Amino acid sequence: MIEFKLEGEYIPLIQLLKATNLVQTGGEAQIVVSEGDVKYNGQVDYRKRLKVKKGDVVEFNNQKIVVI
Template identity: 75%
Template sequence: MIEFKLEGEFIPLIQLLKATGLVSSGGEAQTMVSAGLVKYNDEVDYRKRLKVKTGDVVVFGEHTIKVI
């Protein structure tokens, strides 16, 4: 599990995937979200500009990100 320390109120989902090193670019992150490969709090979410906040859990493939 990856624990990501949030500095601010939220981080856009695309930026979170880039910041954790799970994708190499914003374009790649957008493609993964559009393809339904990302789960947000146990549900597939297609919103690229989703605001991820403290306490949220994002799952991408075999990686789980907990926002703290």
């Protein structure tokens, strides 16, 4: 499990995937989101510009990111 400390109100989902080094580029992040490989709070989510906030949980590639 990865704990990501949020600075500010939110972080876009694609930036979160890059910041936690689960993807190498923004383009790769967009692909995995659009293919339905990312779960947001337990549900598959296809929104690339999703605003992830404190308390949210993102799952990708058998990794869980908890935003604190």
